[in-house]
Amino acid sequence: MSALETTLKDICILRLSALGDVCNLVPAVRALQRRYPQARITWVIGRAEHSLLTGLSGVEFIVFDKRTGLAGMRAVWRQLKGRRFDVLLHMQVALRASLLSLGIKAKRRIGFDRARSRDGQHWFVNEQLPDSSEGHVIEGFFDFMRLLGVNDCRLQWDIPVPESAEQQRHRWVEGDYWIISPCSSDRAFNYRNWTTAGYAALIDYARDRYGLKAVLTGGGSDQEQALVRDLVVQCQSPVINTLGQTDLKTLLALIRDAAVVMAPDSGPVHMAAAMGTAPLGLYATSNPQRTGPVVGQQYVVNKYPEAVAQCLGKPLDQVRWGQRVRDPKAMALIQIDDVKARLDAIMASPQSVSEQD
Missing domain, CATH: 3.40.50.2000 (Glycogen Phosphorylase B;)
Structure with missing residues (x-):
């Protein structure tokens, strides 16, 4: 494991949609929290998806409303101004998400491998996952975590209900x-x-x-x-x-x-x-x-x-x-x-x- 992986303190996740996908991402976030309990985790997420996951323990949400277009991107960038993350997990292949990622500063910018990538995502990252042609969507999310030294990939959600x-x-x-x-x-x-x-x-x-x-x-x-x-x-x-x-x-x-x-x-x-x-x-x-x-x-x-x-x-x-x-x-x-x-x-x-x- 690299020295960087033992000192991750500030992690950004970019996954805007959809409802099913953000549900599937939660166990990967929980695995990340178990491996790096002191890390600050910031998740850039869509408006509706945030309303489903709001209150998720240990996660700071930055909400992007796609209806607002460029103005919404600028609003996200203003909230993140002055921050530089140890790693950005770019977990959505849509071009809109990649354009949004331009305002997120990070040392490492990790995206999907070429087989799972679309819309030129590889142009917006400096690392990609190892090739994996098959598997459940949730395994793709866990692949990001494995690249950060996460081995405990048990399923845990704990989504709060007020x-x-x-x-x-x-x-x-x-x-x-x-x-x-x-x-x-x-x-x-x-x-x-x-x-x-x-x-x-x-x-x-x-x-x-x-x-x-x-x-x-x-x-x-x-x-x-x-x-x-x-x-x-x-x-x-x-x-x-x-x-x-x-x-x-x-x-x-x-x-x-x-x-x-x-x-x-x-x-x-x-x-x-x-x-x-x-x-x-x-x-x-x-x-x-x-x-x-x-x-x-x-x-x-x-x-x-x-x-x-x-x-x-x-x-x-x-x-x-x-x-x-x-x-x-x-x-x-x-x-x-x-x-x-x-x-x-x-x-x-x-x-x-x-x-x-």
Whole structure:
């Protein structure tokens, strides 16, 4: 281990988004804190992501609001004026993040290896991770820590939930319930959402067989609101609709106390893993071995290999690691019986996800 690694005192992490990714980064930050308990850790983070992680012990947050563009970058730079870090962990490959990094002064500027890098990130760093072509997203984050001499990479989150969120959670629902977050982010060619008929069938099944109330979560986008309107019509069971009506801390509390969280490849799957709740992830357009929940993978419905074969016309071993399937037909490969089987397995298990893993 180098002399520098034994004297790290001031560390900057640059990771702005997204909700699932910042959840996955927290265990790496905890590992860093265990290795360097006296170090000052500053995390430059996005606005929404900060609202999820605010109060995280031992971390100073600098918030960047991407809606403000260059003015927002300058605001971050002003807050960091006069500071020079021992190391900058540049953990987001987007060009916006790299431009933001120009105002962060550090002796060492570490970025991803060429295989995992994009948008010219290598021009903004002076070190890169060792090559690693495959692995879960969280392993990429731990690779940064290993480069700093961190060996204890156990999973630990401890994301705080304030009393105000606890109170709001109990106002929404009491008794046994599960979370359905039906929509992923509304981006072009995303195609991660399952069928409305599928969600409706599972809501009725969970109510009839397990007595679980259905709590719908998500944002207030037109896409989400339209899907939920259709979903409510197709369900025989009543649902509790919280879309656009909870902050992220309240959502975290709801997820923590739920029996199950069902969602496509999106933030709530990773929030569930962080809170020890079974994540019933629905995956076809992305590889859950890379972007699925880091714990509870046995409960994921994985139709990614079939989607690669049918939509891309290739076997799994002939596509690059992390290849997306951008085809609107892919998620229809997930059958209702596939999801029922995962729900049954979760409900049959007496242990929490954290105890199992």
